[in-house]
Amino acid sequence: MSIFNVLTIFIIIIAILLIGVILLQEPKERITPSGGSAASIHRIGINQKADFLEKSTWVLVGLLLFLTLLSSIFLKNAPLSNRSPNLAKTQREETLNGAISSSGTDEVATNHDDQES
Numbered sequence: 001m002s003i004f005n006v007l008t009i010f011i012i013i014i015a016i017l018l019i020g021v022i023l024l025q026e027p028k029e030r031i032t033p034s035g036g037s038a039a040s041i042h043r044i045g046i047n048q049k050a051d052f053l054e055k056s057t058w059v060l061v062g063l064l065l066f067l068t069l070l071s072s073i074f075l076k077n078a079p080l081s082n083r084s085p086n087l088a089k090t091q092r093e094e095t096l097n098g099a100i101s102s103s104g105t106d107e108v109a110t111n112h113d114d115q116e117s
Contacts, residue, residue, distance in 0.1 A: 003074045004075060008071060010067055011067050014067065015064060017060055018060040021053055021060060025053045
């Protein structure tokens with residue numbers, strides 16, 4: 001199993017956790033305290049939960065961004081079976097066009113030399 005595959009699995013796990021953390025968060029209208037003594041004690045617990053969920057959201061977003069950028073580095077070394085079919089097709093066309101254009105310039109130079117003599 002390559003490093004790229006491991007990073008892809010971690011990215012999927014973090015994305016699922018991020019979706020869960022976002023869905024657990026309360027809307028902001030429910031979090032604001034309304035001045036009552038019993039209600040404010042109850043809301044302190046909600047605010048702590050909201051702070052934890054907000055911090056965990058930012059941590060998960062940062063991890064997701066970091067792992068995505070790291071996986072792009074290892075994509076160059078990944079086997080061709082892990083790459084996008086469109087990416088593989090484009091790379092094949094580029095190499096084919098590079099081979100055609102280099103051989104085409106040689107033929108043009110040879111034909112030009114034949115016409116001069």
